[in-house]
Amino acid sequence: MAPGLTRDLSLQAYRRMVRIRRFEEEAMRRAMAGEFSGMHSSSGQEAAIVGACLALRDDDYITGTHRSHGHPIGKGADLKPLMAELYGKATGICKGRGGSMHLADRKVGIIGESAIVGGGIPLATGAALSIQVRGTDQVSLCFFGDGAANQGTFGESLNLAAIWKLPVIFFCENNLYAISTPVAKSHGQPDIALRAAGFGLPGVIVDGQDLAAVYAATAVAVSRARQGGGPTLIEAKTYRFEEHCLNLQVPIPYRTPQELERYKSQRDPLVLYRKEMLRSGIGQAQIDAIERDVATEVADAVTFARESPLPDPDEVYDYLFSNPIHYPPEPAP
């Protein structure tokens, strides 16, 4: 176990990973049954997400990506409004205006889940600027993928953060594929963390399937940022167990069944962490209790979502502006 990962924190970490996995599995089933449209599963990437979130305080900021379910759950969000959002209901976390790619829950510090690849990186940098201007000891953490590391916003943001030593952690969930394009065919060299040196900040590579390792690396970066030491780029090497997106046809295989099977059987972050917990003396009964709790929580979330009302079409303009602006009504079609 990593330093600082107490028994309570370990159980909390495992619970959060299980919440992500079971939420995603159930959402996949519900989507495939036609209850709502597609989604991007985080299965396989739970240790990277939870390890990072666990190192943050409640008043820190997070930006995320189109693969957005894991981030709020990893930070401790209530599952009901998240599931209701997938169903497009009025009780959804975004009132039915965001959907699966945008499960931003401000209550747990999330200031946007961007489906424009790389779009959240400047936002997290700006949150760090705000922290510096306001003079608090918060930090911001930006989740993004290997694909986003090739966007201009990545380089621009790392540079801006380095100039002013902004308290931001650039956290790359490198799941090895930008949809179908492998890192080896889209990056001049495969280690994204090495790019940090060119911008003047530390870059760290960590095993993204190992929760304790991710937590330890993130805790160091967070502590550095809180003390005015500036930004860090963390690259968590991870793997996505599902296709890029549910309902997206993949006519040509881009990764071998053997590779996928190897990751699922040998590198599942939940399985790996269960072993770690048992080794450290946590009992099977406690692990089983977490599974039971989460199963109930997910079932309750589905019930809540199904029973919630749909949003009122007359309220479609709500939330567009802070103050009501009365546009002339659209002529009837």
Add this chain to the structure above:
Amino acid sequence: MSSPPKSATVRELTYLNAIVEAQREEMLRDERVILIGENIDIYGGSPLFDTFDERRLRNVPISENGFTGMGIGAALTGLRPIVDLTIASFVYLAADQIINQAAKLRYMTGGQLSVPIVFRACTYYNICNAAQHSDRPYPFFMNVPGLKIVAPATPADMKGLLKSAIRDDDPVLVFEDMSLWTKKEQVSTDPDFLVPIGKADVKRGGKDVTIVSIAGCLPKALAAADALQGEGISAEVIDLRTLLPLDTDTLLESLSKTGRVVIVDNSHRTGSVASEVSAVMSEEGFEILRAPIRRVTTPAVQIPYSAALEKPLYPSTERIVAAVKSIL
């Protein structure tokens, strides 16, 4: 009319100084206001360095999309940034963050987030800078729900609208017009002098025709009204001031008096601000229109370098007068 309150004192300001003063007053009033931009220490923002330091005045590298997004992130977390994009042609580099993040985040999060930010951009045309420095890109952004857009044409309107934009809780694009930089007038020194977003202004009353002016076209529109007066034609001149949301009420009120409209707009003709104003007035004012609507715009050609080619492209007083006469 945006006349200052009688009790307040006034001071002569140029259009350019109105920008500086609006920013200074709002930065003094509210700790959360910061300024982000390239070379602000030597250009437009430099007078502010007398009052504020680099904590709130952020000189940035040439990374328009990055620092614009950074401003948005700061707006999401308690600040009220002004992002100076300098020349309006550079707005395209930041358009992703303005359109995909600033304009959408409040809506997409069901109101959980707020984006109180100002994007400043200067239209910098008719001075032989060729196509990549001369854009007047207002209409692109009018197609983006969630944005507010202002394009003031007088020092008082600039000061009052920029201050309103800084105090607004939504993203506001403030277009300044370089051709107006040296225009002067008496402007209120009241720190709470504001011009409301969403209100057009009747700059000159008239009864025969309505001339709707956008941004830097105002001096030409007023000159055209003067010329027409000499020929016994009474033109009402409305400065649109806010492009989004359009002040349809003021436009239709004027139309109900005159029945005739000429819209003057520096943007390229296709899909221009004038196109939208024309569409709204014909849809909602068809019954009171007494003649076809005319648009005086810049033709759909790139802006050339040579003054011989460039100068005739923009709306002129003569073209406005001719357009008015064509519908009388």
